[in-house]
Structure formats: structure tokens, C-alpha cells
Amino acid sequence: MSSVSLPFEILPRTGNLNTTPVAPIADADRLGLTKKQVAADHPTWCPGCGDFSVLALYFKLIEKRKIWHEKITTVAGIGCSSRFPYFVQAHGAHYIHGRALPFASGVSLTRPDLHVFTFGGDGDAFSIGGNHVNHTARKNIKMTYVIMDNWVYGLTKKQTSPTSPIGFKSKTDLGGALDQPINPMKQLISAGATFVARASAANIPHLLQMMEAAMDHDGFSVIECLSECVEFFDGAFDAANPRKGGKFDLVPAEHDVTDEFAAYKMAADPFPGKFGIFYKVNRPTKNKNEADITAKAMEKVQGKKPWEILQATFNRMK
Numbered sequence: 001m002s003s004v005s006l007p008f009e010i011l012p013r014t015g016n017l018n019t020t021p022v023a024p025i026a027d028a029d030r031l032g033l034t035k036k037q038v039a040a041d042h043p044t045w046c047p048g049c050g051d052f053s054v055l056a057l058y059f060k061l062i063e064k065r066k067i068w069h070e071k072i073t074t075v076a077g078i079g080c081s082s083r084f085p086y087f088v089q090a091h092g093a094h095y096i097h098g099r100a101l102p103f104a105s106g107v108s109l110t111r112p113d114l115h116v117f118t119f120g121g122d123g124d125a126f127s128i129g130g131n132h133v134n135h136t137a138r139k140n141i142k143m144t145y146v147i148m149d150n151w152v153y154g155l156t157k158k159q160t161s162p163t164s165p166i167g168f169k170s171k172t173d174l175g176g177a178l179d180q181p182i183n184p185m186k187q188l189i190s191a192g193a194t195f196v197a198r199a200s201a202a203n204i205p206h207l208l209q210m211m212e213a214a215m216d217h218d219g220f221s222v223i224e225c226l227s228e229c230v231e232f233f234d235g236a237f238d239a240a241n242p243r244k245g246g247k248f249d250l251v252p253a254e255h256d257v258t259d260e261f262a263a264y265k266m267a268a269d270p271f272p273g274k275f276g277i278f279y280k281v282n283r284p285t286k287n288k289n290e291a292d293i294t295a296k297a298m299e300k301v302q303g304k305k306p307w308e309i310l311q312a313t314f315n316r317m318k
């Protein structure tokens with residue numbers, strides 16, 4: 001763990017109990033956390049892995065948008081990409097494979113003051129966690145979900161993932177993958193996600209723009225971020241990388257992000273397709289809907305002690 005310089009002073013314990021504590025610094029006067037303050041363990045990814053860029057940009061986002069330790073929650077499932085929370089010096093959880101979203105939903109619904117960021121891989125999102133993606137999307141739970149798509153299971157050393165292209169040779173498909181891959185953008189749009197964007201770890205300024213826009217969205221904001229696994233699927237995204245002879249085409253300026261059918265149609269473009277915000281609409285979040293129900297319920301029991309509310313509930317069940 002790297003050392004963290006705190007925005008307040010910890011007073012040494014002395015015999016004088018009358019020591020006056022130092023007043024906390026007002027939020028407006030607090031500086032954004034630097035990478036040094038927010039970086040934890042040194043990432044254990046292979047040199048050249050795309051996940052490094054995503055982490056570096058997360059640190060940049062935290063600094064730029066002045067998010068402090070106590071306001072960040074980083075949640076992930078299992079996989080190379082899901083090791084994210086280990087590398088961030090803040091609250092977070094490295095949770096069960098595929099179950100990052102239900103965990104993150106609980107945090108989001110109970111702590112409206114936090115922004116919850118969830119990170120994971122294509123396997124975590126669309127295989128074992130495939131059902132949770134759909135339900136988090138339709139419920140529109142406020143959080144940002146970055147899917148680091150490398151078209152392979154990296155951590156477990158090269159099995160076919162739900163986004164692996166047909167013909168990809170892996171330990172589970174020795175002769176090449178046979179099954180139709182998932183189209184992440186189509187799935188996210190049709191499941192009801194209210195912010196759906198596509199980015200690449202190889203285009204740093206664009207990815208930062210997408211992360212900022214996602215964070216500002218009031219709802220479930222998802223970014224499919226191509227993040228190359230140099231160890232088990234080297235060169236997978238060359239066609240989307242101008243430095244490797246590919247092309248990085250942005251979503252056209254005239255695209256209407258509220259047009260679900262246009263977004264869905266754009267998602268059908270053959271690889272490398274377009275990059276940017278495909279779909280963005282406002283729909284009440286589950287956070288707001290639940291907060292409204294709670295507020296109404298609280299109005300009815302105003303002035304009552306918790307045990308009296310509990311007793312009344314038991315009485316109704318008799």
C-alpha cells in the first residue's frame with residue numbers, strides 16, 4: 001500500500017486532553033486527489049495490457065472531478081479487469097464472479113451520496129453475470145459500469161468468451177469458436193440501459209470523455225471499452241487502432257442519441273464500427289423511485305419511535 005497524505009492533521013496523543021482538534025477543510029478548498037494519493041497496490045497485469053490505460057484514466061477522472069476517498073466506491077467481479085479495486089486506494093469490493101452489479105446496486109441504492117463505479121470483463125459481464133447486466137439496465141440503477149472487453153477470458157488463460165469472434169482458437173475451442181458472439185451494444189440497448197457508449201483503451205482522450213459523460217448521467221451508464229489482452233488475444237483490436245493501420249470512427253455528430261433504433265442499427269456495423277455515445281435517455285432511476293416510496297412511508301410514521309413502528313407492523317400481521 002502506498003502512503004496517503006491526509007487532508008487533515010492527526011494530532012499526537014499527549015497528556016494534555018484539552019488539545020483543540022484542527023477544523024476540517026471545507027469541501028470547496030479541498031484539492032483533487034493525485035494519482036499518488038489514490039493509487040494502491042502496483043497493478044499485476046501483464047506489460048502492455050489495455051487495462052493499465054483504463055486504470056490511469058480512472059485516476060485522472062478522480063483527480064479532475066475532485067472525487068475524494070470517502071466518495072468513491074469501486075466494485076468488480078472476478079477476472080484480470082476485475083482486479084481494479086485492489087489498485088485503488090478507496091472503498092471498494094472485489095466481489096464474486098459475475099455478481100459485481102448486484103453488490104454495486106446495493107451500495108448505490110443505500111448511499112446516494114456516492115458515485116459507484118463498477119469494472120469487469122466480457123466474461124464477468126456477459127457470461128456468468130449476463131442476467132445481472134439485463135436487470136441492472138432495466139432497473140436503471142445509478143452507477144457507471146465499464147466493461148473491459150478483450151474478447152477472451154484472460155485470468156483463466158484463454159478460454160472462449162461470449163464476445164470472442166467465430167473462429168477464435170482457445171483452450172475451450174481448439175478448432176476455433178463456433179458460436180455467434182454477443183453484440184454488447186445491442187444487448188445493453190435492448191436491456192434498457194439509459195447510457196450506452198463504446199470506447200477503446202487505445203484512445204485515451206476519447207475514453208476519458210466517455211467516462212466523464214457516463215459519470216454525469218443520472219442512471220445506469222455503461223461503456224464497452226475495448227481493452228486488449230496482449231497475452232491471449234494479441235492484435236484483436238488492430239482494426240480499431242489508427243497506430244496499427246486501423247480506423248477509429250466516431251459516432252457521427254448528427255446521430256440522435258435518444259433514437260433507440262438508430263443506436264441499435266449502428267451497433268450492427270461490422271467491426272471496428274463506431275465509437276462514442278450510441279444511446280442516452282432520461283428515465284427515472286430505481287434510486288429515485290425507491291427514495292420516493294421511503295419518503296412517503298416515513299411521512300406516515302412521523303414522530304413514532306422505531307420500536308413503535310415495528311410493534312405496529314407485528315400487530316398488523318396477527
Ligand SMILES: Cc1ncc(C[n+]2csc(CCOP(=O)(O)OP(=O)(O)O)c2C)c(N)n1
Pocket residue numbers: 078079080081082097120121122123124125128148150152153154155156161
Ligand atoms: C463462479 C466462478 N466461475 C468461474 C470462475 C473462473 N473464472 C475466473 S475469471 C473468469 C473469466 C474472466 O474473464 P473476463 O471476465 O473476460 O475477464 P478478463 O480476465 O478477461 O479481464 C473465470 C471463468 C470463478 N472465479 N468463479
Ligand code: SF4
Pocket residue numbers: 044045046048049050051080081150154155228229230231232
Ligand atoms: S492475461 Fe491478458 S487481460 Fe490478463 S493481465 Fe495479461 S494481458 Fe491483461
Ligand SMILES: [Mg+2]
Pocket residue numbers: 079121122123148149150151152153154161
Ligand atoms: Mg475478458
